[in-house]
Amino acid sequence: MAHPIFDRSTFAWDRQEAEHLYEMLVASIPQPPEITQLYAQAGGDPGSLTPGQAARDTWREALELLAGIRALRRLCEDVLPGVLRLQGTAPFQAALRAVVGATPAVEQRIISGIPVLDRRPLRSLVTALQSDVALRVLLVRGEPKTGKTHGRHVFQAAAADSGAKAVYLYAPMVATVDDVVGELFSALGAVDAVPDRDTTGPAWYGTVCRKLGEVADAKNTQLWVAVDDLGAASEPDGAPLLDPQIAAFCGQFVLHMPNPAFGQWFRLMLIHYPPGPVPTRWLRDVWREDEPTTADVQKQDVEDYLRDWGLENDRKFVEDELAALAEDVIAKVDGPTTPEEAAVPRLQRLHDSLTETLRGSTGGGGP
Incomplete structure (x- = not known):
């Protein structure tokens, strides 16, 4: 690591x-x-x-x-x-x-004050992104309210530890491919370097990728890019959250990743990526998939979070106390619920239970 x-x-x-x-x-x-x-x-x-x-x-x-x-x-x-x-x-x-003895940010359960309790598979994948192996791209898919977007904090923390710049793009921050391209060049301090649109579709996307690689190399800057909302809304009509051409541009980006001269400068996290097969020409060694579920966070994850929270807030828990508090939190979340409570996503109920537990334990505070 x-x-x-x-x-x-x-x-x-x-x-x-x-x-x-x-x-x-x-x-x-x-x-x-x-x-x-x-x-x-x-x-x-x-x-x-x-x-x-x-x-x-x-x-x-x-x-x-x-x-x-x-x-x-x-x-x-x-x-x-x-x-x-x-x-x-x-x-x-x-x-x-x-x-x-500095702890890698990717292993921390409190990142910039934000609780990130679980996501072990994601942490492992993001750690691989920091190495010199071929992995360059993460797809994050899964059901709604499973913490897909929350995982960006792990990605961004790893970028910081790697000395890279991090970019997070989502609806409605970006509406078109031109918006996305502008944000990427802006992050590299090169807004004037955006290639003219003398062609359309994949040809221009390829030109953009090559220019981004040139700029990143010239500035000796690695860029970690998270693009969210690439799939469809769950309701009311299931329409795409972002222009499908943005997903097409990201697909072209992935095609350039196997080239070491380009791939060394970029990491890509595609969140809420549409279900189904990925483009056939993507090389399997450059991408992996993470699919969180609502049941991922369990008692051990809560214990680990409480331990880290105690260290940050000058509150030392003994191990038996940690185990009891974590068991109580999980029991409240996964035990019998009213119809109103059941309508609240599990991760939100977990956050609320943690807040209540820490407030009762310390007289204030919480995640």
Whole structure:
């Protein structure tokens, strides 16, 4: 599994652990000659550091350069421990341990404050997206109210850990293929690079994909794209939620994924994808399917969530207490219900039961 700080080509300023270590380094090792020495021991070229900078700027530059050559692991696991044995403080040591032991966001059950209790198959697939294997595309299908759209939080968290940009497109944010194309080029900071529509359909879609690949390569930016609402509404008339041409464009996008020069820059999550066979020319090694159900979340998932919630909210649960609380939540959700309660989707009832349980346990709060 990819390390959320070491296995990316940019320094993880978005991770609290990385930011905290940076502050500790600035406070504990402020002398530029020593910074340069540690940077060189980790594998950096001392001549690449800008001379005459303040410690804060020198450390920022050193960390960014080491991330670029994938040498942060060596700095944190080999170089800094030796320094800490001589002059390290407890806060400095704790900051270093937090970076080395950082949990991938894809494994977290609270992502940006949002509970994501289960989705084990999705987490496994998204982890594969972060690797160098051929998988590039996820299809998410299934019944309504099963958490299909909710899975985008796992996808977006993994994108952040990979140092990539994430885009989420859905109805009515985008209504046409032109809207989708504009959003993708905008995410890459290249709105002026959209190809002219000198042709229609698949030919233009192919031109767009090739240009997107060129722009991503030029900007050294990986783009993770989640497109929602690709299927039909469940009611009242079952009409497509998005223009079917958007699904056709996504299909052309998938056709380009086996090309390493293109596929290295993109990941695609197609949510509420229409049922039935996928296009026959899609290569099987670049895509997989996730199909959540309403019954996926069980007692162990609730326990895991409560444990993580307690860590984030300075509330320590003993294991027996966790098991009892989780059992109570599941019993309320899956036990006898009134007709009014039964009309509420299971995941919503689960969320409401968790909120009530945490409020009763702590006197406030909740997911």
